[in-house]
Amino acid sequence: MKNSATIFLSFYLLLQTLNGVKAGFLCVGNSFLANSSYRENRDSLFSSLASNVISNGGFYNASLDSVHALAFCRRDYERQPCINCVEKAIRLIKTSCSDRVESFDWDNDDADRVSCFVRTTNHSTFQKLELGPATNDPSPIGIDSFTNNMTLFRPEWETMVNRTLEAATVATNASVLKYYGVVYAEFVEFPNVYMMMQCTPDITSGECRSCLEECVKYYRDINWGKLGGMVGRPNCVFRWDLYAFYGAFANVTRVPAPPRALIPQARGISVTSLKGRIIAIVVVPTVINLIVLIGLIRAYGRIRKSKNEISEQDACHSDGQHMLRFDLSMILIATGDFSPENKIGQGGFGSVYKGMLPSGQEIAVKRLTRGSGQGYTEFRNEVLLLTRLQHKNLVKLLGFCSEGDEDILVYEHVPNSSLDHFIFDDEKRLLLTWNVRYRIIEGVARGLLYLHEDSQLRIIHRDLKASNILLDADMNPKVSDFGMARLFNMDQTRGVTRRRVGTLGYMAPEYVKSGRFSVKTDVYSFGVVLLEMITGQTNKNYFASLGLPAHAWNFWIAGEAASIIDPVLSRSPTNEILRFIHIGLLCVQDNVAKRPTMGLVIQWLGSDTISIPLPTTAGFTTHPPTELHRTDAMIQAKGEAGVLSLNKLSISELNPR
Template sequence: MVARLKMTSFNMFVTTFVLAVSIWSSYLSMTNEATLDYAYHFCSNKTTFNPNSPYKSNLDIVLSNLSSNADRESDFIYFSANAGGVNGTSNYVYGIYLCRGDVNSTICHECVLASIEFARQNCPVEKEVIIWYEKCMLRYSSQSFESTMSEFPTVTMVNLKKASNEDEFRLKVEKTMNKFASEAANGAKKFMVQEANISGFDKIYSLVQCTQDLSSQDCTKCLQNAISSLPFCCDGRQGARVLFPSCNVRYELDQFYNVSAPPQTTPYLLSPPSPTDPLIKTKGKSKMSPLTTVGIVVAATTFSLALLVTGCRMLRHKRARDNYCAIQRQSANSEITTIESLQFDLKTIETATNKFSEDYKVGEGGFGEVLKGTLPNGQEVAVKRLSKSSHQGAEEFKNEVVLVAKLQHRNLVRLLGFCLEGGEKMLVYEFVPNKSLDYFLFDPAKQGELDWPKRHNIIGGIARGILYLHEDSRLRVIHRDLKASNILLDADMNPKISDFGMARMFGIDQTEGNTRRIVGTYGYMAPEYAMEGLYSIKSDVFSFGVLLLEILSGRKNFGFHLTNFAPSLLAYAWNLWNEGKGYELMDPLLKDSCAANEFMRYVHIGLLCVQEGAYNRPTMSSIVHMLKSETVSLSEPERPAFSVGRITHDHEHELAPDSFSDNGLTISSFVPR
């Protein structure tokens, strides 16, 4: 009986011990997973590589170098690596990682390894990749990005709880974070955390960090831009993060960072019992009494139960955390958390515009009026007050605003939000001070301000903005109303495409659409759209070609209206090209600043864009490449479409005048990319 008790007790002890080891291992696994929380990833489908190509070999070298450096005991927070022989070739790979400034080398190394594995699994053939984890970022590309500030893609993540006094809390958070952003930018690590007491609230814990390749000036600008975007994504929330490729910021009411990085340690694992353990004999009889054996079993069982309870609590906490992170990822994927995060109340708009004062008006059209305003945080905005004749429903209006707000690119005017209150429908945009391109381009008194370097920059910016809409955003967008008056210019004369009132969003595999209500601007519409209601990315290419020829010549396309017995600008350009006199198309104001060969190349690209057959027109990715490289050979253009309008008495087909938009938003569908 005693022998059976001893054997049973021993078996129970071993079983219990194995259970304890299993639970402890699970605990360590969950702890490690919590340490390496995934946040978001971005894989651009713009460029890909063949798995057997030299690019793949170079990428493996870069990732190996990054991984090796993250394992060092010092200077491991940031590292860059590149490979590929001749710098700048198509197979060259540039890569960096950035670990959070408060982690140790062990966590940094594990995080970089996890990011590399994630990239290989989820971005197997993409050349442009960014992986964000809680405590590190991995980035690689075929294009050099070191020492260049980048704010796209932008990812925002929020705590779902709101502060008690949202307006006051928002202002104090922004003020607190801006105070130490420049200090962090001037530090060697370009990283700083801060604990601050805010009157009326609990302590706020905040963190800012830049990649260490940025200059202090660029780092400061990057952090300030990230902080200034907090009110529009995460207004009044108890915690939020903004992730840019070049910097990131975060604040919480709970401490989420280490005050000082803990020393590097080796994870502790329970070892199996040693044969020399005095409690276990390999030979002879045990000298333990039954009472002692029972005591050991009870103690081991208690220990196991304690670990089991701890494990269950960890699992429950992990599930709760996963739910929270899943919501964060959803908001990061959409870049907008909820409709509430975009909605301005009427009082705020009235205060910003001095109750819609005439003195604040900066524009007017068929859609309504545009007023300049200043928000409580000092940011200048443009308020587009839509006309009362708009028949769009409130829910449809709000949903479409959310979709348009997802589009974020340096060459697109950013939609900040909307107001739908008191019978008003208003859109709130970033304020762009230099009005629109047509204000300068077609005014003899202003044309001189647009020398060739400025026009060159404007052309390239418009092309990149359209390329983003067509290929690089998570939505495939056809603008459908590209024209000089919809290209706004910022303080540095950089172009920003505006007015998405006629935009259409396509599915990833959709190539064209059809409409029975044709609305747009005469002179810019592709013939297949004006005549048949067919629109596609090639419709925007046509409009871009018209814009390009207008910028080169300084003349409006519809200034050559056929009823005035003069050819269109397209016909005029085509005739000059065929006669070998394309140089005569040049705006006389450009003769001292634009080389003849560069001008002729741009005319050539413009004529390729306005060819009558949509299938003959290049894509925007090809156009951007043509504009950047003089070595790309161009095909001979075919006859352009000289007339892009029609007369009809069918009221279901409508060709609207220049001021076309009755509600500012008429997006038909939304499919994520």
């Protein structure tokens, strides 16, 4: 029975992949005359709707006389598929609703990996929640084709709904397309279940929740028992299925199945189950004692192990996922014996090579310099931290290798190199439109918020800079290089060190002066990166004066902040960019207490209606960072070790706990 279900599931996934399209389409309202101005005005709006959606970050609302049109694409959309999807929806409206006043289409094309929404009305719908009418597109196949245990399936499904709903209605997670949630989960009887929710960004978070709850209720009432489906309303859409539709789940970590012990079982005690309970009463305590004994033996073995040794047990995720330990022979094959042709970067402690595993997966291999004690410390720190961190805006560590003199870290390959290769290059910077820079700034902020507040640990990166922000194929940012990171207890807020680590120019004044660091030192570094993104200039260009933060501050108080904006952004929304300069200056304030948390920063980035306080004096406005660096060098000469860097070389004393 299980084998036949597996075969049927495989056939279903193949059928869905080949079919590839789900659509929710409705024509409503009165008709209009063929020669009326309504059609002409509607077609005029349609002519530029797709391009306007792209230029406005994925959402666009427009009106012409009595015609109103609204369109947007799924978050993390790709440019051309979004355009194709909107144009396809427009063609369908013109064909099937040629004379109808109102129409809307949730067009969802799995083959093109995109979902979009287009709506036309004769009244304004902007910032107005409308729950009807609803579109409905259930799967023709029932869940009972795979399992008869709906008692088992339903609580898992409901838990997934609640998790997706929470993700979709947290408006601080994005900018224009701010209401969006995707969850990828494992059920006890289904290996992979996928769910997505999204709302139009013009409504409130509470209205978004109401809209999505109505979609879910509609699905429960009308489609329950179907294996997947979609329900769309004028302001939101809900969909779930057994395969990764739209390509929306590439950077989503799967939620593991709940333990079977927590799953409701049928009532009633049979003779067999009674015997089982008797056996459990006898066996379970014995097993527990055995586990405790094994744990004590392993603990004793760990005490005897060298502190600098990394074992496979050290490299385990707290959620049970295992960190791969690669053989050196496999690394050599993957990189062509560290061929110079495969070298893609050079860091402070070694080189980075591109490689390919036998499975075809591309990897980035960081080979630490042989005999570097500091390099080994960085290596150990990064393994111990990254094995417990999972976020789409943090680079993913796949595994490590430690054989003989070789200490190697294996990461996911991020094809577009680091941010500094783009933002500081006169030609490549042209590729960084305002929408792309917006997404990068916001993604870095989300990654830092995860480190500071949302992960199971509290991490201070201490070396955030443009060269440590990697860009994937879609120019999404991934914070990297955690060798300098410091792990805090969750109730610990700040610390002091005699060893300064990081890169001069990105380090906060209090850290350079006295070694004091906290989450606010990362906020300062983020502010420097943000200002570099706005100006297109590296902070190092301003070392001769006072540094980029002080430079931007002086222009701000003179009322000339717009003059520091990168000329490449001349056609971008100036007011929005000025707001980002404002946020950047709040991050680089000399007064630590006045700097915002990353949670506040994300709220400010995603809203132009929230009141933002005025910034105070930026760091290093009176003394250049290089001057403080020289003072610190005098301290070092008296015997206190401290290392600062004007380039990518950073050395630190690390204390992973």
